[in-house]
Amino acid sequence: METIISSPSLGKPGFLSDLRALWAVVHREWTIFRRYPSWIIALLIWPLIFPMLYILTARALAGPDGSGLAIFMKTTGASDFIGYIVIGTTVWMWQNIVLWDVGFSLRNEQMRGTLESNWLSPTWRFSYLLGHTGPQLVSMLMFITITALEFGLLFHVRLHGSVWMILLTMLAAIPSIYGLGFAFASLVITVKEANAFVFLIRGLVMIFCGITFPISILPGWMQSIAKWLPQSYLIHGMRAAAFSNAGITELLPDLMPLLAFGTFWLVVGYFTFLWMERRARRTGAIGQY
Amino acid sequence: MTEFAIEARQLVKKFPARAGTGDKNSDSMPVPKRKWSLFAKKEPKAMFTAVNGVDLQIERGEIFGLLGPNGAGKSTTIRMLCTLLEPTSGTAQVNGFDIVKQANDVRRSLGTVLAGERSIYWKLTGRENLEYFAALYHIPQAVAKKRAEELIDRMELKDRANELVEKYSTGMRQRVAIAKALLARPPILLLDEPTLGLDPQAARRVRELIAELKQEGHTILLTTHYMEEADLLSDRIGIIDTGKVIALDTPEGLKRRIDQKEVIRLEVTGWHEDLGDRLKSITGIENLVTRRQGEADLWEVNMQAQNSRTAIPRIVEHISGNGTRLVNMNIVKPSLEDVFIHLTGKALRD
Numbered sequence: 001m002e003t004i005i006s007s008p009s010l011g012k013p014g015f016l017s018d019l020r021a022l023w024a025v026v027h028r029e030w031t032i033f034r035r036y037p038s039w040i041i042a043l044l045i046w047p048l049i050f051p052m053l054y055i056l057t058a059r060a061l062a063g064p065d066g067s068g069l070a071i072f073m074k075t076t077g078a079s080d081f082i083g084y085i086v087i088g089t090t091v092w093m094w095q096n097i098v099l100w101d102v103g104f105s106l107r108n109e110q111m112r113g114t115l116e117s118n119w120l121s122p123t124w125r126f127s128y129l130l131g132h133t134g135p136q137l138v139s140m141l142m143f144i145t146i147t148a149l150e151f152g153l154l155f156h157v158r159l160h161g162s163v164w165m166i167l168l169t170m171l172a173a174i175p176s177i178y179g180l181g182f183a184f185a186s187l188v189i190t191v192k193e194a195n196a197f198v199f200l201i202r203g204l205v206m207i208f209c210g211i212t213f214p215i216s217i218l219p220g221w222m223q224s225i226a227k228w229l230p231q232s233y234l235i236h237g238m239r240a241a242a243f244s245n246a247g248i249t250e251l252l253p254d255l256m257p258l259l260a261f262g263t264f265w266l267v268v269g270y271f272t273f274l275w276m277e278r279r280a281r282r283t284g285a286i287g288q289y
Numbered sequence: 290m291t292e293f294a295i296e297a298r299q300l301v302k303k304f305p306a307r308a309g310t311g312d313k314n315s316d317s318m319p320v321p322k323r324k325w326s327l328f329a330k331k332e333p334k335a336m337f338t339a340v341n342g343v344d345l346q347i348e349r350g351e352i353f354g355l356l357g358p359n360g361a362g363k364s365t366t367i368r369m370l371c372t373l374l375e376p377t378s379g380t381a382q383v384n385g386f387d388i389v390k391q392a393n394d395v396r397r398s399l400g401t402v403l404a405g406e407r408s409i410y411w412k413l414t415g416r417e418n419l420e421y422f423a424a425l426y427h428i429p430q431a432v433a434k435k436r437a438e439e440l441i442d443r444m445e446l447k448d449r450a451n452e453l454v455e456k457y458s459t460g461m462r463q464r465v466a467i468a469k470a471l472l473a474r475p476p477i478l479l480l481d482e483p484t485l486g487l488d489p490q491a492a493r494r495v496r497e498l499i500a501e502l503k504q505e506g507h508t509i510l511l512t513t514h515y516m517e518e519a520d521l522l523s524d525r526i527g528i529i530d531t532g533k534v535i536a537l538d539t540p541e542g543l544k545r546r547i548d549q550k551e552v553i554r555l556e557v558t559g560w561h562e563d564l565g566d567r568l569k570s571i572t573g574i575e576n577l578v579t580r581r582q583g584e585a586d587l588w589e590v591n592m593q594a595q596n597s598r599t600a601i602p603r604i605v606e607h608i609s610g611n612g613t614r615l616v617n618m619n620i621v622k623p624s625l626e627d628v629f630i631h632l633t634g635k636a637l638r639d
Contacts, residue, residue: 010428011397011473017427024424032412113407120371121425122396281375
């Protein structure tokens, strides 16, 4: 039989241990994600379904000779209306999935009963949220790749720009999209329910960010609001990178605001988390279902 | 090393009272109606006191049982000690570390089993769970693998360690939860209802394990609904009710408190409340509690008597007739449950 009191604790605190704990959260999430095989079906079907709604609507509105599409392309400056719509809807779905997935990550743990057992360890607590982001980013990258492949094969959508510039624009958007997700996750733990918030935020993105139309057609006051939403710059930047062969210089007007919004949302996300953590210690919110 | 493994002084925890729930410990103020004005003075909220000045001194190497009915404050006390909750006032040290100012040191000193089988991931294997939590407790990877293997062996999970936890029995999941608490070799263990929901054999195995852990030098704070379990395992027991520790002694010391009394245990069919009132009116009878035995109309009735010889004829007289039938009657030695009833006026599972 082992003698424990004479043995020191096996834990060795430090920065590297915290990094390893963060990696353990990433690994855990990825392992659990793989054990729900339904994600494969979702990954194949969802990239098609949502954009199809707008593509078919556009074809119907274009008239029997398709002349409406020519007007649409002239207004938007796009060479391919399907590609134009797919980029907008993909950004919308990215934000939507992050809100449901990262936004509900702590709440799901809470309902499963595992949040408290994580909280009881001496690990940096933001790891639980940050670690959830790793597998989510990988699955999102798979989602976007499958979207590109499906629309390339089935609708002959072709890139006229650089994949690297598209990736660069997406990279610049990650802090703002996930920072909002972090803030959201902390609020969900606090209020226990967030469907109304998800519908509000994705509704704002849908209306103001021009997922299927150029922002320039919006009334002035709506355009002013669009300027405060990072998704507007992401959609604009990705379209420019994909279909206008834009380089870094041309993309800077989109990249700079994305980075600024990213810094803002990461800070907001982190401090909302700290606020939630302090509040939970006072109210016991972590253990309440 | 400090003298006590756990020391709490005047721990108080208050929560905002939920309107309409009838929280019995709430302060007398009603929940104020919110005034939606920028300049309205914010009125103080009514508060519910879950823990009301708990003092505890738990010595190193002892098993300390904390007993109390639902809502008595034992879970809130445990949650404060393991840093999930901050006390409203009062202080506590765990392994010499302050639960508020040195929360991370407290977490390193503790192995905690809360929520039992729900505290682990069902979509991971037993081994993956242990390796995951080992990383959270900052155990180096090579050590973690060896330690997980040791605990898998010890918990008799070797044959099933690579299966998903969702395929385990409740007892096996509970053993994984206990193994998780032991991963970093913490000196102090907080076990909240460790045998809840287990079949008798699995519960016995967990009790044996707790006794072994004490032998190895762990300090254990145990909460349980099972009086026999607390009696069997605990060196000392604290009885908590309405947020206060109302008695604290060894199990034998507690039982001596009602040594002068006898416990009369009846089994009857056709029980009704009027009969309870009549039995309570018999001189020398007190602390009467009833418990239905399963689905059938069979009731266990326990009461404490100053003198059973004079009380029994009166009891039989009251029970005869009116559709009530006496099935069995015993005079038993006071148990810990009788002490609990004597002190709180209610059964533990009320």
